[in-house]
Amino acid sequence: MTTPLRVGIVGCGNVALNFHVPAYQAEPERFTVTALADPTPERLELGRTTAGLSPDQVHGDALALIAREDVDVVDVCTPQHLHRDLVVAAAAAGKHILCEKPLAATPADAAAMVEATDTAGVVLGVVHNYLFFPEIVAARTLIDDGAIGEVRTVTVDMLGVVDSPGAAGYRPQWRHDPAAAGGGVLMDMLHGVYLAEHLLAEPVERVSAYVDAATPGDAVEGLALCRLESARRAALVNIGWGFGPGGIRINGSKGRMVLRYRDEGTIPWAPFEALTLTTEAGTETLDLPTGQELASLIAGALRATIADLADAVTDGRAPAAPGRAALRTLEATVAAYTSAALGRSVDLPLPTDGPVHRHGVIGLAELDVPATSGVRTRGLFGLTADPTSFSDGS
Ligand SMILES: NC(=O)c1ccc[n+]([C@@H]2O[C@H](COP(=O)([O-])OP(=O)(O)OC[C@H]3O[C@@H](n4cnc5c(N)ncnc54)[C@H](O)[C@@H]3O)[C@@H](O)[C@H]2O)c1
Missing domain, CATH: 3.40.50.720 (NAD(P)-binding Rossmann-like Domain)
Incomplete structure (x- = not known):
């Protein structure tokens, strides 16, 4: 032992x-x-x-x-x-x-x-x-087995995220502070970003996005609609606080997979219901365990995460999510904010001497964010409305 x-x-x-x-x-x-x-x-x-x-x-x-x-x-x-x-x-x-x-x-x-x-x-x-959720493991195994041919697109909808406060006694609202959290709902739920890349099964190379506040005046976004492009594939990742729909859809050259959650809700608040695989041969529903409520689902995934870490330590191998992969996920997330601010696609990796690499979302203030950018007009991430945009009335 x-x-x-x-x-x-x-x-x-x-x-x-x-x-x-x-x-x-x-x-x-x-x-x-x-x-x-x-x-x-x-x-x-x-x-x-x-x-x-x-x-x-x-x-x-x-x-x-x-x-x-x-x-x-x-x-x-x-x-x-x-x-x-x-x-x-x-x-x-x-x-x-x-x-x-x-x-x-x-x-x-x-x-x-x-x-x-x-x-x-x-x-x-x-x-x-979330990499350890049973339906995600099953979906990735089917992709690796070629069940849907070549992956073309992945859509991750998480528009029903619950805005959970931090521990009372510390700073319950730190997730709404761009300097502490580095962003809003997208940063908190960047689970959706790494899941999309995991299901694309290719590294993300380019990002574009739209973000908006959930409540006017909030300093971080409560809604983020992102497009992540890899060499030959693309993912749509839609994340928001509120009551919007959830679910994951994977479109391949020879078939599709659809992952459904209770009442079309958002993972992990809505338990997993079914994974259907559709190919030329028809549609089958995979025999997977019934989805669990949030607490037991997260508990199980955490046990898998620490077991994976222990194996990595003992066997001298990389863990499921090594630091370098998590850095890439973070860069894709920060690139989404940059894209939303500048109104154009952003390539990865981010230049290491640029302000958003150095300061994250706070670094947007050092970029030439147009006066008309929604990120600026909504006052997200510490940006302020540029008075010149209203000056000549034209
Ligand atoms: N993987 C997941 O599913 C998941 C779920 C929830 C939170 N998280 C992540 O876990 C982290 C913590 O989130 P949380 O919800 O527990 O936050 P929280 O607000 O509930 O707790 C933060 C704790 O950190 C403590 N703290 C502050 N400064 C510290 C310091 N210098 N040294 C030691 N402790 C310090 C605070 O006193 C507080 O107890 C975040 O990065 C969050 O994104 C991950």
Whole structure:
């Protein structure tokens, strides 16, 4: 029997306490949580009791956790603008890392994390947990088996996303702060971006998008309609807070797949209902387990994510979502904001010396965003309406 990996969790917010701690506790032969860190005292104490730790195992300062000898893996569960310093410090201390999505709020931060972990020779796995949803695994297997021929298009609709607040006691509205979140609903649900690329089965090379606020005056977008192009294929990714429809459709040269969720709702709030495969031979419904409600679905996907990380550490192989792949997902997301602001397609990778690579969505302010751009007129991401656009009345 191998010794369990000793895990230190940084950030005791909703995702850490509702999903990460229980996932580790469900696999005691593989993991033991040895430490927690959070500067918010009430979250740290809630974390301590949830994980069943003693006061000497919890820290207000994450660097004290990272310095502990009884931590093999640092699991970073803070909001994304804080990921970089934590991951770089953990890598320098020789720890393997699991980091929540998005990898960072800016591509530059994410690139620094990838470089630090590469240099240190440690594993950086990112929680792209929707990759493990049973219907996604089944769809990708069918694609790899050639069941629908060559993939042509993928459509991911997630227009019924619930706008969940962060933990009370910290900053419940951080997801609406462009500097902290790096964007709005698209950034929070970039699950849709990596799922689209995963189902295209080709790297995304070009992005175009439209974004809008859910509520006038909001600083981040609540609706994003994106087109992701790979060398020979394209995906439409539509994500929004509200009550819009959800579902995934894959169109191939020899057939199609349709993934349906309860009441045409959005993954993972609406449980999976059916995957149908249509080819010349007719339509069949795959024999997949009934979809689960959100809590058990996310819990299962988190258990698969940590098991994958443990295998990557023990077998010396890449995890399902390595840092470099998560950096590409983040770049595609930031490219969507750039496209919406500039009104044109944006190529990937983003230039590393450009403002949006360095500062993410905040860097849009340094670009020549037209006065007529909806992103500017709606005041998204800190951009302000340009008074010259209204000056001559023509
Ligand atoms: N993969 C998923 O399905 C999923 C689901 C929810 C959230 N997330 C991601 O998890 C991360 C956290 O989200 P959340 O909903 O738990 O947020 P949250 O607001 O509930 O919790 C954030 C926590 O981080 C703590 N924190 C702040 N600064 C810290 C620091 N320097 N060191 C340690 N802790 C610090 C806060 O005190 C708080 O307890 C985000 O990146 C989010 O995108 C992923």
